[in-house]
Amino acid sequence: xTTLPGRRTRMLAATTATAGLVLLTACTSSDDGGSSAxxxxxxxxxxxxxxxxxxxxxxxxxxxxxxxxxxxxxxALIDLVxxxxxxxxxxxxxxxxxxKTGAFLNSGECDLAAAGMTxxxxxxxxxxxxxxxxNATQAVLVAKDNGVTSLADVKSQGVxxxxxxQTTGEDHVKEEGFDPVSFESSDAVLNGLRTGQVxxxxxxxxxxxxxxxxxxxxxxxxxxxxxxxxxxYGVTVKKGNTALREAINKALADARADGTYKKLYEQWxxxxxxxxxxxxxx
Numbered sequence: 001x002t003t004l005p006g007r008r009t010r011m012l013a014a015t016t017a018t019a020g021l022v023l024l025t026a027c028t029s030s031d032d033g034g035s036s037a038x039x040x041x042x043x044x045x046x047x048x049x050x051x052x053x054x055x056x057x058x059x060x061x062x063x064x065x066x067x068x069x070x071x072x073x074x075x076a077l078i079d080l081v082x083x084x085x086x087x088x089x090x091x092x093x094x095x096x097x098x099x100k101t102g103a104f105l106n107s108g109e110c111d112l113a114a115a116g117m118t119x120x121x122x123x124x125x126x127x128x129x130x131x132x133x134x135n136a137t138q139a140v141l142v143a144k145d146n147g148v149t150s151l152a153d154v155k156s157q158g159v160x161x162x163x164x165x166q167t168t169g170e171d172h173v174k175e176e177g178f179d180p181v182s183f184e185s186s187d188a189v190l191n192g193l194r195t196g197q198v199x200x201x202x203x204x205x206x207x208x209x210x211x212x213x214x215x216x217x218x219x220x221x222x223x224x225x226x227x228x229x230x231x232x233y234g235v236t237v238k239k240g241n242t243a244l245r246e247a248i249n250k251a252l253a254d255a256r257a258d259g260t261y262k263k264l265y266e267q268w269x270x271x272x273x274x275x276x277x278x279x280x281x282x
Contacts, residue, residue, distance in 0.1 A: 039085040043243045046108045051082040051089045054110035056096040059186050061210040061268040062116035063091075073206075073268035074114040077133065078235070080260065081112075081251040096166050102126040105238040112237050112244060116204065118168045119234040128239050130248040132232035135276045138169050139205040140224040146199065150225045151176065154200050162198035164189050169202045172229055193221065200224070204231075209270050 037048035046052055055074065058064035063072040070091045082089040094104055096115065100123055104110045118136065119129045142148045147157070154161050155178065163170035165182035173180050181198050183189045186207050192198045205226055212218045237244045255261040262272050 039087055041085070041243060041247055043085055043247050044241075045085070045087065045111050047090075049087050051078070051085060051087050051112070052110045053078050053089055053091050054094045054099065054104045054113040055091055055115045056099070057093045057185075059116050059207065061206060063114070073134075073264060074116060074235075076264045076268065077252065077255065077261075078112070078114050078248075080255055081248050084247060084251050099123070099236065100126065100166075102236065102238065105236065105241075112235055112248065114235045116206075116233055117236065118231045120168070123236070126239070127236040128241065128245055129234035129236055130245055131252060132234050133252050134206075134233040136231045136233055137205045137276075138172060138202055138227040138229055138231075139208040140200055140202055140227070141193065141208050141211075141221050142200045142224045143193070143220060144222050148200055148224050151202070151227065153224070154178075159199045160197075162189055162192045162201040164203055167203070168229065168231055169204060172227070173202050190217075202227075206269050206276075213270075 037045045039045050039051075053075075055063050055070075057070070059072075061072055062074040063070060065071075075089070075091070079089050092104070092110055094110075098104045099113050099115055099117055105113065105127060113127070116134075116136070117123075119132060123129070140148075140151050140154065142159075146159075148154055148159055151173070153159070155176075161173060161178050161180045162183055163173055163180040164186055165184060170180060170182060180202070181192065183192055186203060189201050189203055190211055193201050205223075208223060212221070212223075235248050237248070252261070255264070256277075261277065265272050265277055
């Protein structure tokens with residue numbers, strides 16, 4: 001994923017307030033003259049009273065703006081982390097490119113990044129990942145009855161292919177010898193398919209699941225193939241931020257143990273798929 005040049009970042013309140021826990025935070029001076037805050041468990045936050053999450057919108061069902069509020073599976077999971085820390089999640093919409101470099105984490109603008117982001121060795125050089133929380137396959141989505149039943153058909157028939165820029169889906173098809181049309185966001189990918197700019201798209205299967213919940217999309221499009229690329233999603237923190245990483249891992253483990261993860265999965269993604277929902281810890 002990427003964003004258009006000059007796009008301004010904006011702060012957006014997450015949908016679920018972390019009410020009910022009253023845990024005091026202590027302000028401390030930071031090196032740049034600003035202030036940070038110590039939350040429960042000794043976790044240092046960039047702003048007192050809030051857990052600041054970098055993401056990139058839209059990427060349903062993981063995060064998107066609905067009725068003026070940012071909602072989704074990732075948002076709900078990070079709300080659990082914020083609740084454990086006794087603070088409220090705030091979301092900063094940023095270019096996806098900064099997630100690869102960890103720029104907004106290193107500059108102290110965000111505490112963590114959650115954006116349906118695949119754990120890769122390249123990204124590990126710049127950021128620390130939580131335990132994986134989701135197994136993601138890629139999907140080839142096409143118009144119904146167009147004769148394409150696989151990615152191999154896309155190549156053999158010379159079908160124009162689209163993908164979201166800066167994503168592992170785009171990387172995969174490039175490695176397979178394609179020259180895909182790159183789109184700025186998942187919404188743009190779907191619009192490119194709707195308008196005939198491309199005849200097939202490759203993107204994370206959970207995103208396609210979200211699209212196909214809409215009857216108009218389900219009537220027009222179908223999944224030609226799922227591609228298991230062995231991808232796992234993780235949440236990132238600044239390198240060396242062990243306390244926050246451990247807090248994220250604890251919240252994820254607790255959510256699986258008490259059934260909250262399954263409930264959120266069914267709410268945002270669809271029928272519970274244990275193989276997708278229970279990746280092995282890193």
